[in-house]
Amino acid sequence: FLLHVLPKGFHRIRHYGLLASAHAKANIAxxxxxxxxPQPKAECNGTGADAAKPSDWRPPCPCCGGKMIVIETFERGGDRARAPPRTRAP
Known part of the structure; x- marks a missing residue:
């Protein structure tokens, strides 16, 4: 099934259903x-010698705050070609 694909014209309501904030933890469990x-690993409480150095260099996701997974990296390309500036008509 394609339950994550909505028909044309429909909009997903993120605060309804499985991920509704009122029951999200219970629903996900x-x-x-x-x-x-498998159960997710317990979070480190940030104490001890390992707390000073970060063990994960990945940046957080700007949307959800989770750790992003690097799938592929690209070398920087050359300068992009640009169109000449428009001239104004007198």
Whole structure:
């Protein structure tokens, strides 16, 4: 099924359903249970010698704040060709 694809003209409502903020933790836990997904690792509390140095260099996602996964990197290309500036008619 393509449950994530909406028909033309429909809009997704992010505060309704599985990820609704009121029950998101319980819903996600139940979904993990039903899918037999492994539990997420416990977060480090930031104490000890390892707290001073970051173990993950990846930048946070600007939308959700999660760690981004680098799939591919590209070398910087040359200067992009630009059109000449428009001239104003007198």
């Amino acid at each position: 139940r979904a993990r249970e039903l899918l037999a997904a």
